[in-house]
Amino acid sequence: MTDIILHHYDLSPFSEKIRLALGHKGLAWRSVKVEAVPPRPLLDALTGGYRRVPVLQIGADVYCDTEVIFRALERLQPEPTLYPTGEGLSKALSLWWDRATWKPAIGVLVAHIGEHLPEAFLKDRKEHYLGYDISKAGMAPMLPVYVQQMAAFAEWLDSMLGRTGAYLTGDALGAADLTCYHSLWLLRANAGADTIDAQLGLSPAVTAWMDRVAAVGHGTLSEMTPEEAVAAAHAATPDSTFAADADPSGLKLGTQVTVTPDDNARVPVSGTLVSADKQEVVVAVERPETGRIHVHFPRAGFETLPASSAAQSAA
């Protein structure tokens, strides 16, 4: 089987979702460690410029954003599923959680460890990723609000677990669990579980659920260098397992498009539309280092526009 390659860094919570998904599916994977602060020229070559982490690569197919990575893993190996109660509930819960908790989670995080974050990291996150200052001093005035929000959301998890049992959507682990776990994991991993559990008032049901999710583990992994990953893309041909000509807005295959996140790190990826349905869009990108690759994005949270109208809207 073609290597499953994850480009990630240890303390990236969105990467933790995917490491756990690989563990859940019992897949063997190759780990490419990337810098927490760009430049990441070899990763840029693989993604066409998408700047967030994690990125999953299978040969010459590159998957950007955890939602489409989950979908790719599910296609590759359907069982055990990431969607025990179907995709809708899981994806809706995940999109809400990722967006609602990211800023408050960062606010709580920097209150604990902000003084250890390098200047270059803070500058990059402000100028190229989030658009706001995430220094300890910068976030301190709103800290009470961040705690209030995280505590409210954590209580919703408690309420779900009270009805469903072991996991958020039922008695089997799914993608929604991995998503709702990740920002709490980030806080506990950096500030200590006892500190965070007390600060956010995490209930015994929530902490026991976190223990169950953590026990999934990361599966079997072995290290790979970024150069080896780029060479693997160059040696491969894009896969045609996902082949759809069903763009809901009527975009025709072959059109030059840009795909841009609609929340942060709004760097457009330009390429030729090669596949699209309501959930996923794929563009072909050609770079000397990689040859032709297919870069996959979810529809939720991304804007796909014809290259000409994207240029106009930016003007």
Ligand SMILES: N[C@@H](CCC(=O)N[C@@H](CS)C(=O)NCC(=O)O)C(=O)O
């Ligand atoms: N919606 C994206 C969010 C990914 C994201 O924001 N990842 C963080 C790391 S956990 C990131 O890219 N931070 C900036 C960076 O590393 O360049 C996903 O689900 O993959």
